[in-house]
Amino acid sequence: MILSLLKEESVILNTLKLSVVLFGGIALFATIWTERRFKKWRQNGKRISEKIGLRRIIIFESDLIQKEGYESYELHHQPQSFLTGFKYAFQPKRQIIEKMKKELQEDYEKLDSWAKERNVFIFTTTHPKMAKLWEETSKPYFRFISSYDCADPWVEMNLLQWVAATFSTTGRIGFSPPKQWETYYLDRGGGKF
Known part of the structure; x- marks a missing residue:
């Protein structure tokens, strides 16, 4: 009985670990993607402003x-x-x-x-x-x-x-x-x- 309970905890624990890794990966991807878009937007604005002479x-x-x-x-x-x-x-x-x-x-x-x-x-x-x-x-x-x-x-x-x-x-x-x-x-x- 204890052995079967440990196996169930292992499944639950592994599922939680996998969820955390997936969520963390998605969050990291979203952060990097947003930062790259923001950096490109900021550089474009800086280029336009320099061209105008602001x-x-x-x-x-x-x-x-x-x-x-x-x-x-x-x-x-x-x-x-x-x-x-x-x-x-x-x-x-x-x-x-x-x-x-x-x-x-x-x-x-x-x-x-x-x-x-x-x-x-x-x-x-x-x-x-x-x-x-x-x-x-x-x-x-x-x-x-x-x-x-x-x-x-x-x-x-x-x-x-x-x-x-x-x-x-x-x-x-x-x-x-x-x-x-x-x-x-x-x-x-x-x-x-």
């Missing part, structure tokens, strides 16, 4: 929001290096913000010239403070219009990501990531969307 923003091809007859692009803040954050740490915040505004204005001018050559739909999901800064610096090239079509589900940051982003952007550390994120599209003046 310094403070980065633009990616996207399929989160599709508008018929338009190429869809997603706009994000261009991450800076930690070394940049250390340089900014010793500068007044006002000086950093003014430099950022100037570079953003130049970026939006370049983005507008690029967008004129194409039939594009550009959107972004960001927090209200960044949206206000972008809206201010994108005039007269774009209008930021709030949209409820979609919110990029991957854009919200955890505390560690937020600390890294704020430090590399301003040289200061922010400890409270925004709770509110909104989607906006950039209108070049036609109000077509």
Whole structure:
């Protein structure tokens, strides 16, 4: 009787082991596949942004929001290096913000010239403070219009990501990531969307 019970446990144990190995293999495959797709998407966005000459923003091809007859692009803040954050740490915040505004204005001018050559739909999901800064610096090239079509589900940051982003952007550390994120599209003046 004990021998038959041990054989049954062996079958159950082997089934559990096989399940864990299969699940682990599937999870590993999914992780690698997702990472490779994300890396390709990120490299493509970096290539497009470098071609346009953007310094403070980065633009990616996207399929989160599709508008018929338009190429869809997603706009994000261009991450800076930690070394940049250390340089900014010793500068007044006002000086950093003014430099950022100037570079953003130049970026939006370049983005507008690029967008004129194409039939594009550009959107972004960001927090209200960044949206206000972008809206201010994108005039007269774009209008930021709030949209409820979609919110990029991957854009919200955890505390560690937020600390890294704020430090590399301003040289200061922010400890409270925004709770509110909104989607906006950039209108070049036609109000077509």
